[in-house]
Amino acid sequence: MSVEPSLAIQRAIRARLIADPAVTALVPAERIFDGRWRTEQLPCVVIGEGSVNYSNEYESFHDEAYLDVHVWVREEGFELAKEITGAIRASLKQAPWTAEGHIVCGVTVSKARFIRGKDAENAHAIVSIDAILQGAA
Structure with missing residues (x-):
C-alpha cells in the first residue's frame, strides 16, 4: 500500500x-515537530496544515x-524567525529528495509570511511548501 503523498x-x-546542522543550530531537532507542541518549547518548527491535489x-x-x-520564536521582532525560515x-x-513510496519530482518553498503572535513576546512565520510526487511502482 502506498503512503499518502x-x-x-x-x-x-x-x-x-x-538532519540539517544549519537548521538545528537555530532550532534543536527535538523541537521540530509534526504534531502537537507546547508554547514553552520555543523556538520551534511545526509541520502543519496541508492539502493534496x-x-x-x-x-x-x-x-x-x-x-x-x-516557525514560532519568543521575540518581539522577526529576526530569528526570518533566520530560521532562511x-x-x-x-x-537541496536535491535529491526521497519520500516513502514516491518519486519526488520537485519541492519548492513558494512563500513565507511573518506575523505577530497573540502576545508581544512571540513571532510566527508560515512557510508554504509545494511538492510534486509520483507514486512509485
Whole structure:
C-alpha cells in the first residue's frame, strides 16, 4: 500500500530538517515537530496544515502536495524567525529528495509570511511548501 503523498512529503521534510546542522543550530531537532507542541518549547518548527491535489491518472500521474511549516520564536521582532525560515528554505532547496513510496519530482518553498503572535513576546512565520510526487511502482 502506498503512503499518502502529503504524509510521505511531511515525513521527508521533517527528516531533512532534523538532519540539517544549519537548521538545528537555530532550532534543536527535538523541537521540530509534526504534531502537537507546547508554547514553552520555543523556538520551534511545526509541520502543519496541508492539502493534496491527487492525480486522476488519465491526465496526470503526479500528485501535488502543499504543506505549511510554522516557525514560532519568543521575540518581539522577526529576526530569528526570518533566520530560521532562511535555513529551512536553503535545506529544502537541496536535491535529491526521497519520500516513502514516491518519486519526488520537485519541492519548492513558494512563500513565507511573518506575523505577530497573540502576545508581544512571540513571532510566527508560515512557510508554504509545494511538492510534486509520483507514486512509485
